[in-house]
Amino acid sequence: MEYMYPDNLKAKAVLWLWELRDIGIISIGLLISVFALAQTGCLFPMVITAVYTFLSIRVEDVSILDFIKNAVAYFFLKPQQYKWSQRDTEPNMCF
Numbered sequence: 153m154e155y156m157y158p159d160n161l162k163a164k165a166v167l168w169l170w171e172l173r174d175i176g177i178i179s180i181g182l183l184i185s186v187f188a189l190a191q192t193g194c195l196f197p198m199v200i201t202a203v204y205t206f207l208s209i210r211v212e213d214v215s216i217l218d219f220i221k222n223a224v225a226y227f228f229l230k231p232q233q234y235k236w237s238q239r240d241t242e243p244n245m246c247f
Contacts, residue, residue, distance in 0.1 A: 166210065174208040 165172045181201035188197045207217040226232075 163213075169209045169211070170205075171208075171210065174210075178205050178208070 167175055170178065178201065181197070181204060185197040185201045188194050204217075207220070208215050
């Protein structure tokens, strides 16, 4: 008996271009957006859902949302340490 296993057993479940968690968030957001549009005529929840849908598209295991999160963490949230050292400034004059 032969079993077929995926290449990476620790990989996250992906459906089309989104992870299953993202599809759940998108579907709940879409449901809330439709109810808000029907009751109040407000398009704002629909726009937020569409933006999240676009930002969470995964290509080669990276999404735009991940890139933005990492950039914000790098530039604003996590302190960076820079070490400056002074080198000997005299030229080495060997003749």
